[in-house]
Amino acid sequence: MKRVQFSSPYLPYLFLAPQMAIIFVFFYWPSVQAIQSSFYLEDPFGFGSTFVGLSNYSDALGSVQYQSIARFTVVFTALVTFLSLGIGMLLAVKADAVLKGSAAYKTLLIWVYAIAPPVAGLMGMMFFDQHIGPLVKFAALFGWDMKVGLNYNDTAIAMIIVSVWKQIPYNFIFILSGLQSIPASVREAAAIDCRSGTRRFWTMTLPLLAPTAFFLLVINMTYALFDTFGVIDVMVKDKAANNPITLVYKVYMDGFRGNDLGGSSAQSVILMIVVFVLTIFQFRFIERRVHYN
Amino acid sequence: ATNITWWHGMAGRNGEVINEVAQKFNAAQSACALTPVSKGTYEEALASGIAAFRSGEQPNILQVFDAGAATIINAPGAVIPAEDLITGAGHPFDREAFIEGVRYFYATPDGKFVGMPFNSSAPIMYVNTEALEKAGVEAPKTWEEFEAIAPKLKEAGYLPLVQSQLTWQFTENFFSRNNIQFATNNNGYDSVTDTKINMTDPNLVMMFTKLKAWADEGYFGYFGAGWNDNQKLFEDGKAALWIGSSGSFGGLQKTAQKPFTAAFLPYWQGIEGAGTNSFIGGAALFAMSGKPDEENKCTADFFQFLTSPEIQKFYHQATGYVAITKAAYELAKSEGYYEKTPVAEVGIQQLMLKSGDWSKGYRLGFYPQIREIMEREYGRIFAGETSVEDAMKTIETEANDLLARFAKTAG
Amino acid sequence: MNRIRLLDHLVLMLGVFVMVAPVVVAFMTSTHEAADIHRNGLSLAWGGHFTETYNTVLTREGGFTGKITGARMIWNSLILGIGFAAGKIVLSMLAAYAIVYFRFRLGTLFFWMIFTTLLLPLEVRILPSYEVMNKLSLTNTYTGLIVPLLASATGTFFFRQFFKSVPEELLEAARIDGAGPFKFFIDVLVPLSRTMIAAIFIIMFVYGWNQYLWPTLMTTDERFFTLVRGIKQILLVWVGSNIPDYNEAFALAILAMLPPVMIVLIFQRWFIKGLTESDK
């Protein structure tokens, strides 16, 4: 890493010890337990368990329900990632472009960053209330009878909107700082080389933002996959019913609500594998193409 | 004093009443100190209780709702049967002191109380009196009658019918109210092995076919699985009839914009033997095992305390949940409570209706998950994504899988 | 170049409207009465019950023990947010320091072991984690609330990135100046990382403050309830005909936004600077 490094027989271990200890106790231990229990069928109260091999996996993967949740998760993740990145980028690019008032815009756009997912869910719930939600009334103006909580697609759309809304500021901040680290002279060179701002964006700004965008891609996918839990939990009002849910919510529902430890663990392990594969894929194929410096 | 804890799934006003009950208990004696903790919803309370039990951190008392009863009762050694606990602590216990409707649901097949019935409810029909007057009709006793008056209610500008929970009100209690077998093995009481659910029962299919048809006609409104979305129209005076919980009475008094009364949950005249009592709803308290004797003693004391007529009456009146002992019912009655608030009596009366073979209770493992399957498929029926027959078949298949799985874990 | 760009401003204003309006609405709504909100939904008008509602949520002694006021929940959330952020910064700075500045045999192995934690957020391993906490008797403690959340590598990665961008000559100058590993860390690296620490502090504070599922599981004792859990608690009364205290839920939601928003706004400059410097 560094040209000159310290060498000491014990210091690095000392510095790593706290983090490693916590990771071992609170990450590896539970994770190993999860993997282990994914091969068992366990009585909820822990009175006994039966080894069932891979049947927890085959049960989950074979279930139509699980497959449809998986499909939704993919669509949801893709849309939330794409939209929140896109809108965040649009706003960041604009905020970066205007000189007058850019500080005010920045401040106003950043401060929603801190909203907790369940709070966003609460707002979504109220805004999309079937009877009195302003957004439902707004949709009605266009002849769209939105039935959030009843109609699967309507609910999905509402969830996506709320999840995207909550994530925009995060992307905004990171893209803005990414933009600000593009050398001014490169931008000026482009201003001389290219009249059209739009073209400049696609041919110069966007490729140069690629490292930031890649990082955000990972973060947003993680967000859509895992952190939207709070949004979904509040928006389904405690009843998943026919509402769209994501795989993580399903893990929680089956494991915590349903006390089906083996099944839920198997689903965790499946998610683990998916995330692992995704990460490897991202690093091998996408990151390789975006590193400049 | 010995400290004991009580995890429950009530919030809002109902949660506050629980706190008051606990305070009363703590004030009434000094040996024990009870701390109630809200764990969220019924489902979350059960889940937290189980998760805690696995790691030996369980509370002394866990509130478990009707749908979760099988899960906890079938777990051998997870709980001390309430009856054993109370008698073991030297208190007298008389099953007969409880009203008919609550005696079986949380008990063993031979009648021993495992759970201590606490907040008991029945699904009843709330009636917007103004709407009925306007339409010039009477509250329906049967669904046939409802079919007859629905067009008039609609004409009068009302949504004739809404409900709050299709699983509880139109599935479980459809079976009890119409006296139809819900599941094999004596509704699951006899054994967990090979218990099968009866979701494809033609009458149940008929009920939902009707509901869907009514919905299409504008006689019935379904707004999803959330309680709030459905009852809201009734509260706002836009719906004429609402199938809710007798326990909703307290809240409804605050939110309803129009005068209301209540009637029994309708049944089908056309089904033979229909009109029996409904399953008991709400929840019971369970004494978790693995606790020291002196704590169990306190739990027993508290259970005993709960059955006292004064406490029962207090809880009944504060929340709208029914009184579970005859003595408490009589006490309230004698004080003229039901004359002032007749709605409060509807639930008890419905629970005290004649009982049939299939209206005593059901005991199905993993039932909270089965309810989730039902909610999902019902949603799809009303969203027009599936047919009633297909939905019921799907529920039956998935539910039977779960039951088989439960049999394995519990066996 | 610098002509006023009407379209840009329009887009930005629309963005600001979409981002901020819901929060304004939430605030306005929180000043109405619960029944009013239940009936009429969100509101843009002032409801006039600001003082009572906020007073109530902040000071009313709720729960059985009477120990759980809104202020208490804010306090708990603060402990969680600050504890988590501070813990994360300390742990990950130390770990990143070891990884970047030391040559040692198991370095790569440790690096990958830490890296792996990115794969599996707490939500996915929530039950086994909960059981581990129970085995360690850490439920209902601040430690139990905070420490397991620390088992992830994000902070370590941020700092690793940053340390790698610190000019090597500083280390060399410090070594010649007689600074050993500890002195270099304390005297040079930590002060240099200030903006980075600020940025990570904000990110982590917000993350900790916003935690929801974990505190809900971990705390059965009301004394440890956090604000976000409190909001959910209010909403949980849908079953039955209780009206959730929407006003209080929104008031809490607004209160829940305030500290992190304030921290973000106050440190905004450092925040963006920190991110820019670390090139991520």
Place this chain on the structure above:
Amino acid sequence: MAAISIKDVSKVYNGGVTAVSAVSIDIADGEFIVLVGPSGCGKSTLLRMVAGLETISEGEVTIGARVVNEIDPADRDIAMVFQNYALYPHMTVYENLAYGLKNRRTPKTEIDARVAEAARMLELQPYLERKPRALSGGQRQRVAMGRAIVRKPSAFLFDEPLSNLDAKLRVSMRGEIKRLQRRVGTTSIYVTHDQLEAMTLADRLVVLSGGRIEQIGRPLDVYHRPATTFVASFIGSPAMNLADGEVHGGKLALGPALIDLGPTVPTQGAVTVGLRAEDLRLHPEGKGSLPFRVDYVEELGAQRLVHGLVGDQLLVAAVSSENPLPETVSLSITPSRLHFFDRASGRRIDWPGEDRPETLAAGLPVLEAAAS
């Protein structure tokens, strides 16, 4: 190609800093103008106003026949080379060169031809498929040049294009730039703070200080007739010695010495006297007119710089290494080689007695020789 005219141009930044005040320069078609001056004197600002990267607070910039004040940079038909090259890191050299043309919808074949030509001229052919990060500093610099050339603009603008290169490379790139500009004949404005670069490259030099023009002129004119003490000390290395002197009658008193100025005198009283290091001659003690206390000597190989004091004034003399340095020395200077500046204003005082080499004006076409 086009003439550029800068008329009374000023720039006031938002903060209120006046970076450029009322600068006027008329640049002929094909001319190579170098803006030179110390850091912060407003060179870049002026250049960027011509490029359109900075708004013009006051005055007018004309490129060819058009006033460009309100015209977009991309439409000004100029090309710019930046100090840090500003190459697009995500594009190959070919793409970097082609980018500006593509955006102007130049046909593909034409783009290829122009890129090929520029690549040949700059010897970039082997690198066309590389990304900038895989190039050395000098190669990057050439790509930046190429990007400007392919566009065939009416004007090249350079902002310290060589200052990121090491000394050796700087010298050779300097030659390349000059030759290239001669070849394509494009009007150029070149910013640098290196006076040597300025001297060797410029057709005309613009010396800026504090946002104002100190002097405009051909390099040797500026060198030999600096208009102010500022220019005198800025242009030339080692810098011109500036000393306090007094003219009394026909004599200049410089420290302890008196120098006879001959029949004409520039002025009377206190002056600042300029003495170029190479105009000073070293003599064994007593032979020269200025007693010189040597402080230290810098040996540069071909010549040596002798630093010392005349009275209390520091002077540097540049002498050939050929002749051995005597033990103690004195200095002499041909009076006609003295420069005089007003002590208060620093402005040059021309006088009939001065005698400057006029080689360039008289002699053969020097730099143009390369173009032929």
Place this chain on the structure above:
Amino acid sequence: MAAISIKDVSKVYNGGVTAVSAVSIDIADGEFIVLVGPSGCGKSTLLRMVAGLETISEGEVTIGARVVNEIDPADRDIAMVFQNYALYPHMTVYENLAYGLKNRRTPKTEIDARVAEAARMLELQPYLERKPRALSGGQRQRVAMGRAIVRKPSAFLFDEPLSNLDAKLRVSMRGEIKRLQRRVGTTSIYVTHDQLEAMTLADRLVVLSGGRIEQIGRPLDVYHRPATTFVASFIGSPAMNLADGEVHGGKLALGPALIDLGPTVPTQGAVTVGLRAEDLRLHPEGKGSLPFRVDYVEELGAQRLVHGLVGDQLLVAAVSSENPLPETVSLSITPSRLHFFDRASGRRIDWPGEDRPETLAAGLPVLEAAAS
């Protein structure tokens, strides 16, 4: 203060790159050694091995009486000045200066005294409370110097300490460094790739190329007697002209011209001939011995560089600006000023006929003059 001895030192990096091979230098107490060479030749590596920042793969470094190979940098009693100064950005100037002393538990009063002394020497007193970012480049450089001085180490190590400064500042800081080192008399190793800096600063110059020593010697010795063509082209600006020639009998054939070498000849056959630009004289056509086709002329003010061709070989002549440049020219050179190198090995061929200025060896103590 201490002598430093570098014995057969090599450095092989992990990747297998041999950055320094078998270098030996004996540095006397108080001597100022400059390591010079192109980028990547191993200068920094060598310096860093002396500092202890890099392990020594082979050989031995001795500072004073101690072999320091295994000694920690902090314990080697050296101080180092870095190219980018490596100031602690979060500390004030005072703290930057004091940090190394504090770590050595120097008493507070002593620290204050030493910092004050260094600040006075470097004129840093007004800035002691500022942070580095509030300083100009030159001031930062002085702080970096100060940090080295306060420590009173046995040796100063400098790694291109001036290369981040602009040309003017570089010249003046160069003088300051030299004067300072004379004043404190500390043994110094100074790395640069700027030959002018090397020439003016060094007591002795070490020219490195590809990790090996090309030549060690006093600056003028190296200038006048470069050991190899590499050194010849590296030291001196403009670089020495190197042309292909052939010696036949007593004559050197250089392109179309024949130069009479006089009674002694260095060798016979193909050689590389070195001609310093300042040794070339310009004559009106026909007068000189070498016909010269002028390509272009660079006017530097005091002198002009005339670039042109003799046959097909590029040569640069440096001539005074005084004399007008004739229309067509030819060149001449005193044969004794020619340098000869082996065509194959590039090594210098000494011969009795050569005549080099020996001023320094013979003349007055030059740089030492400043010390007195």
